[in-house]
Amino acid sequence: xxxxxxxxxxxxxxxxxxxxxxxxxxxxxxxxxxWYQQFPSQGPRFIIQGYKTKVTNEVASLFIPADRKSSTLSxxxxxxxxxxxxxxxxxxxxxxxxxxxxxxxxxxxxxP
Amino acid sequence: AAGVIxxxxxxxxxxxxxATLKCYPIPRHDTVYWYQQGPGQDxxxxxxxxxxxxxxxxxxxxxxxxxxxxxxxxxLNMSSLELGDSALYFCASSHRQGLGSDSTNEKxxxxxxxxxxxx
Numbered sequence: 432x433x434x435x436x437x438x439x440x441x442x443x444x445x446x447x448x449x450x451x452x453x454x455x456x457x458x459x460x461x462x463x464x465x466w467y468q469q470f471p472s473q474g475p476r477f478i479i480q481g482y483k484t485k486v487t488n489e490v491a492s493l494f495i496p497a498d499r500k501s502s503t504l505s506x507x508x509x510x511x512x513x514x515x516x517x518x519x520x521x522x523x524x525x526x527x528x529x530x531x532x533x534x535x536x537x538x539x540x541x542x543p
Numbered sequence: 544a545a546g547v548i549x550x551x552x553x554x555x556x557x558x559x560x561x562a563t564l565k566c567y568p569i570p571r572h573d574t575v576y577w578y579q580q581g582p583g584q585d586x587x588x589x590x591x592x593x594x595x596x597x598x599x600x601x602x603x604x605x606x607x608x609x610x611x612x613x614x615x616x617x618x619l620n621m622s623s624l625e626l627g628d629s630a631l632y633f634c635a636s637s638h639r640q641g642l643g644s645d646s647t648n649e650k651x652x653x654x655x656x657x658x659x660x661x662x
Contacts, residue, residue: 465650474547474633474653475586518585531576531651532601533586 435534449506453519464502467518547654564619568636575617576635631656
């Protein structure tokens with residue numbers, strides 16, 4: 432399974448755009464990239480998922496370059512409530528078994 | 544919308560006791576995952592089940608066992624509890640059946656977790 436590397440922590444201010452980059456040099460052809468958000472003492476929550484290029488939903492955007500060795504989660508105009516840990520997961524495809532591994536997430540702190 | 548339900552929400556046990564954690568997946572979800580998250584740690588994958596059969600195994604101690612029942616709910620049984628077993632235990636479910644090779648990947652939906660404290 433592809434190993435992921437993310438910054439341990441990031442600081443931002445309300446209203447700013449936040450970009451969190453995840454490296455996954457060993458990503459396999461069938462792997463998708465999925466981002467989860469976790470608040471303290473709560474279960475992780477699905478944010479966005481993509482395979483290539485750009486994906487956007489009501490919460491975030493996900494940018495994936497052509498070589499797919501990295502991906503960037505973009506949170507537009509963050510608020511205090513976006514303070515959380517963000518995890519990038521790679522793999523877990525239907526034909527690759529049922530193991531989804533969480534690496535070290537990025538602790539985002541949004542300040543007023 | 545219905546979510547993943549875990550019970551109990553909190554559990555206090557003493558060393559060497561046993562504990563059973565329950566997980567009720569979202570209706571029509573066929574896959575269940577168990578994760579353990581210690582204080583300040585990232586979630587660690589324990590075990591998963593697909594259609595009531597063990598799908599994959601992670602860092603689950605031999606003292607732990609799990610199964611998925613005919614109604615798709617799952618139970619994590621923990622015996623000979625140790626202080627180090629104190630953690631948040633999350634269950635997640637997904638709908639894996641029917642995903643085609645050209646469709647999106649699995650999306651996991653997590654429960655609120657069971658906080659286990661071993662004294």
